[in-house]
Amino acid sequence: MMTVFGQEPLNLLPALISIIFSTLKYIKDTIFPTYADLKGEICFLTGAGGGLGREIAIKLAKQGVYMCLCDLNLDSAKVVEAEIIGLGYKAKAYKCDVANPQNIAKLAEQIKKEVGEVTILINNAGMVSGKRLFEATDSQINNTFKVNTLSHFWAARTFIPTMVKRNHGYVVTVASIAAYSATPGLCDYGASKAALIGFHDALRMEVQEAANVKLLCVCPYLIRTPLFNKAKPMKLASIVPTLDPVDVAENLVRGIRVGSDFVLMPGAMWGIPLLKAVLPTPVADYINCLLGAETFMDAYRNKARTE
Numbered sequence: 001m002m003t004v005f006g007q008e009p010l011n012l013l014p015a016l017i018s019i020i021f022s023t024l025k026y027i028k029d030t031i032f033p034t035y036a037d038l039k040g041e042i043c044f045l046t047g048a049g050g051g052l053g054r055e056i057a058i059k060l061a062k063q064g065v066y067m068c069l070c071d072l073n074l075d076s077a078k079v080v081e082a083e084i085i086g087l088g089y090k091a092k093a094y095k096c097d098v099a100n101p102q103n104i105a106k107l108a109e110q111i112k113k114e115v116g117e118v119t120i121l122i123n124n125a126g127m128v129s130g131k132r133l134f135e136a137t138d139s140q141i142n143n144t145f146k147v148n149t150l151s152h153f154w155a156a157r158t159f160i161p162t163m164v165k166r167n168h169g170y171v172v173t174v175a176s177i178a179a180y181s182a183t184p185g186l187c188d189y190g191a192s193k194a195a196l197i198g199f200h201d202a203l204r205m206e207v208q209e210a211a212n213v214k215l216l217c218v219c220p221y222l223i224r225t226p227l228f229n230k231a232k233p234m235k236l237a238s239i240v241p242t243l244d245p246v247d248v249a250e251n252l253v254r255g256i257r258v259g260s261d262f263v264l265m266p267g268a269m270w271g272i273p274l275l276k277a278v279l280p281t282p283v284a285d286y287i288n289c290l291l292g293a294e295t296f297m298d299a300y301r302n303k304a305r306t307e
């Protein structure tokens, strides 16, 4: 019999119907989303002691989620814990260096005993060395990948198997628009975030049998938090203002509740991967320089020279 793409025409028909059905369902879910009730879920949130993590913690706690607040800095996590408890919701602060897989595994056991099975994993902790490739030390480069990328692997391997067994759970990967942008001084940071896009996409396919384990990747543009507070504002800032962490947290929580798999913030930033795909590289680099990418991380660079 004649085949099309190696398939008998009769086999293609159900595949086509399934593709059309999935696309229509995706459009319907985007226009008329249903919001999951998160009450009673237990969340393991990394980098919960400040910046974006604090806002996510407060927003999710208000949804009735028990927040396990993990941070390298226990004091700042305890401040967030006190804020959440003061508002009448549930939280507990834990010290954890996510760069260390043993730390994550040990803490997971402790949380299982003290609070219960984790049903929402949010890998949010992040750091930036801000050094150009030849100015960074080996250990700075290693650390960027340990904190920004590998920690996601360790936490996912710790918590996802139980979620899959119960066919229930949410996993959030906090990446960055830096995964797509060409910014001198962000070789390690950008690469550590680009790796997360590949991690998220492959992992989503690996756990797809558990239909109720939802994976969400968020790629925010510059947020007003301490992470990049020394960076020189890009000329782009007058066109696309930096993001308020409260709004980013709001979008992230909405993404969890409606079952989104990818959220790029703000939407206008889709222009970056799109232009990268269609423009010749020298033109894209020229526009990038005009927008101020070349000097964005200068303050970190100067610091590196004087250290």
Ligand SMILES: NC(=O)c1ccc[n+]([C@@H]2O[C@H](COP(=O)([O-])OP(=O)(O)OC[C@H]3O[C@@H](n4cnc5c(N)ncnc54)[C@H](O)[C@@H]3O)[C@@H](O)[C@H]2O)c1
Pocket (backbone or CB within 6 Å): 046, 047, 048, 049, 050, 051, 052, 053, 070, 071, 072, 073, 076, 096, 097, 098, 099, 123, 124, 125, 126, 127, 147, 174, 175, 176, 177, 219, 220, 221, 222, 223, 224, 225, 226, 227, 228
């Ligand atoms: N700020 C931005 O412009 C921006 C933009 C896009 C994406 N992001 C990403 O958002 C996430 C949150 O960033 P932020 O802006 O809130 O940064 P932040 O520096 O304000 O907060 C990061 C938190 O992570 C904690 N942390 C750092 N290393 C850790 C470790 N080894 N173990 C445990 N905790 C650790 C810090 O103590 C801090 O509380 C990061 O993954 C970051 O890459 C930030």
